[in-house]
Amino acid sequence: MKEAPLLKVVNISKAFGGVQAVLNVSLTLEKGDILGIIGPNGSGKTTLANLITGFVRPNRGTVLFKGHNITRTPPHKIANLGLTRTFQVMRPYNSLSAYKNLIVPLKSPRVRQTRGGKLGDTDAVALDILEEIGFERDARVPYKIAGSLPLGYLKRLELGRCFALDPEVIICDEIFSGLSMSEITSMIPLMERLQIEGVTLIMIEHRLRELFRLANRVIVMNFGQKIAEGIAQEVMEDPKVKKAYLGRERS
């Protein structure tokens, strides 16, 4: 018998007042996948991420993670189960230094459980994670106040916060947006290594070329609905997708 998928979303819907942000979206995620979610602005990608991680409660539908129904579970409990996310608008703790930003997730119940209480020196663990996400190039950066760091570092810090939780699934909400080409190229190996380590990724992206290098499956959304799903190149040939991106059908 086939094992239950890691994450299963069934017919999830959410309306904000009269705006149907997400309508009847279903998806499944197997361990080790990198699933891309693309779509024009306002198509409900971030709301979908919010629904899965519990930040927004759905009107209808269910979310199953490792067989548990997490539809109405509060976000911090979902994070403790190993399903974590980055934010599109970065949310660092502006008044704390970069490495102190990572101490906060290291104090979560999940870390206490997975690392068996023998965490040792949390400062050292935090500095290890910073090295992993590429903060080691400038020795002073970890001690700078997060509010003063440039965009590229903040994006990495968002990832670092997820790493600290030792997660099974990371939902990356536009982690490449606003970064320069060289910053993106330096981040792609990080993503690839995550996949090798067995972390499953959902990537919400506008940078299609970079996404297609990573993702083995893509979902296209438009006006809150899933309009296509499949392998990247095939999906882009779909006439509905072309219409959503280009506005009209080409003959």
Place this chain on the structure above:
Amino acid sequence: MVDETRRKKRLDRSIKVRTEGLYAISSGAEMFYLILPRAALIVGLLALPLFLDMYWQKVLCAAGVYALLSLGFDFLAEYVGLVCLGGAFFIGTGGYISGLLNSYFGWSGLLCIPIATLGGAIFSTLVFIPALRLRGIYFAIISFMFPIFARDIITTLNIFGGTEGISALGTLPNVWTEIYLILLAVIIALFAIRRLVNEDIGLILRGIKDNDQAVKASGISITSYKIKAMFIASLLGSFGGAYLSHKYGWVGISLFAMDFSILPIAASVMGGMGSLAGPVLGAFALTPLSEALRGFGQLRVVIYCFILIGFIVYKPEGLLIYFQRKYHQFELWEKV
């Protein structure tokens, strides 16, 4: 007139730099430099009552209660992001619990105060829990309502002595216990909270202030940490209330007075928001000032406002941070 040919330059004193890190214990001078401001505060506070007459000693006791409230206010506002205008609620619950225990069971003040401190803090925290999901101005408004509700419930239902209050409570043994009980409480609370905000729990609380969504995404329940912070702040307020009820030998609805909610804000602004010791200093400066201005009657509030506006405009950093800068840095004028 602004002189544009020169500007002020601030540099850290060399001893300040030397006292950072392990070098702090390298010699007596460095250790003295570090200990001096802390010792000055402790010794100053403890020695102060010896030089005051009875009237000003009483003022000092009241100032101590306001100092505890200001400390709690500053802690919640600057380290948790909860602007709590419900200080009077803490005072009131602490005071009434202590007063009721004393009048019904006849327990002595020194037994009632710890029980009321803990009981008042638990009760206040439970009452505040529904409001904790709010942030910023919304939390401030709701917290401001709680003391008013409590006062109206007591007067309309005519419970706990109604508008008359409960009088003839046991007082504290003597005037020196009165004074040193509150001064020691202030000093212990100040150093305890300073320690707390640098521990892990303080780090998480500051995280909540900066960004509660990210704390949620880190797998930490923000509500449970806000409850803990609320408990700590209401512990300080409830102690103040219980202490006041035994100092006056009376509890009444004036324990829910707006002063207890408002003065901590003024004291924090004056002393320096977020510095913890600053609001304590501010409370010890403002309370005597308001006593000295008693002759002006209602005009006092106007003078208060002028002082506040003056601080906001000319010294927005507050007294403590100003002194700190003078202590740690020297200034020199350099040509532009």
